[in-house]
Amino acid sequence: MFRQASRLLARTTASRRSRAFSSDVPATPAQDSNFIESWTKVIPNIDPPKTPSSFMAPRPATPSSIPTKLTVNFVLPYASELSGKEVDMVIVPATTGQMGVLPGHVPTIAELKPGILSVHEGNDVTKYFLSSGFALIHANSVADIIAVEAVPVDHLDPALVQKGLADFTQKLNSATTDLDKAEAQIGIDVHSAMNSAITG
Amino acid sequence: MASNAAVPFWRAAGMTYITYSNICANLVRNCLKEPYKTEALSRERVHFSISKWTDGKPEKPTIRSDSPAE
Numbered sequence A: 001m002f003r004q005a006s007r008l009l010a011r012t013t014a015s016r017r018s019r020a021f022s023s024d025v026p027a028t029p030a031q032d033s034n035f036i037e038s039w040t041k042v043i044p045n046i047d048p049p050k051t052p053s054s055f056m057a058p059r060p061a062t063p064s065s066i067p068t069k070l071t072v073n074f075v076l077p078y079a080s081e082l083s084g085k086e087v088d089m090v091i092v093p094a095t096t097g098q099m100g101v102l103p104g105h106v107p108t109i110a111e112l113k114p115g116i117l118s119v120h121e122g123n124d125v126t127k128y129f130l131s132s133g134f135a136l137i138h139a140n141s142v143a144d145i146i147a148v149e150a151v152p153v154d155h156l157d158p159a160l161v162q163k164g165l166a167d168f169t170q171k172l173n174s175a176t177t178d179l180d181k182a183e184a185q186i187g188i189d190v191h192s193a194m195n196s197a198i199t200g
Numbered sequence B: 001m002a003s004n005a006a007v008p009f010w011r012a013a014g015m016t017y018i019t020y021s022n023i024c025a026n027l028v029r030n031c032l033k034e035p036y037k038t039e040a041l042s043r044e045r046v047h048f049s050i051s052k053w054t055d056g057k058p059e060k061p062t063i064r065s066d067s068p069a070e
Helices: A005-018 A033-042 A158-174 A178-199 B017-030 B034-043
Strands: A070-075 A080-087 A089-094 A097-101 A108-112 A115-121 A124-130 A133-137 A142-147 A150-152 B046-050 B062-066
Touching: A070 A089, A070 A115, A080 A115, A089 A142, A097 A133, A115 A178, A124 A178, A158 A178, A158 B017, A178 B017, B017 B034
Parallel strands: A070 A142
Antiparallel strands: A070 A080, A089 A097, A089 A108, A089 A115, A108 A133, A115 A124, A124 A150, A133 A142, B046 B062
16 A cells, blocks of 8 residues: 555655745756757748747846845736836835845745835935835845736825725724724724825 | 744735735825826726626626715
8 A cells, every 4th residue: 555655755855855846946958959940950941930939038147146136026907007117126026024125135935915005216215105015035046026006105085084084093992893993993094094195 | 834923913804915015106196186196096097898798798797986985
């Protein structure tokens, strides 16, 4: 019954060891030369079709020395706010606290809470308010920031934020079920984050 | 296997991450200044054209518009 066990165990541990981290970026060639070769052998009169790898730029390999700039991709469901932009630093609102990301940051995946994302470029600081999302920081000094909704801080209306904060504080006191309480708590969290974003 | 690690309060109340993040996004949209608010809310609106099929033929379609819940 357990004849295969040792072999299976050895295989699982071996494969686990060799598996790369998802944040490690494999350096992929732009075109698969094997594919092109076999294509021209079989159909020499037709050009080989373009594959996704010829349309998509491969991820840059991790450089041995730390680059001076951080490449940021900042995407929303409906827009691409920053695409491959080279900046000095970003500060993301992680659930564990504000997290500054500089070039050469260790690979991390961070869940984001409602708060300010600031993009530092020399003396220019661009501030966005994020509702929630994730930041994926890769070993090659590329940071992908994904959010559901992000707006420039000056697009927020202070009067509406104050009103919402008061409404949800009242809602939390009158809430009876766990779900209602959680919804009210989310309301308070988001509105206080917006409030401190506007005032601070 | 369920994890025994501490979970956020909204998860403990039975919400999923999608529900939580959509609530957060809606609250932010509702606090925008005027030209941006209408734009953001109209972007999130969804329209369905629904028609029931009877005897293998579709009936007259009805349009249902859903704006995200508050």
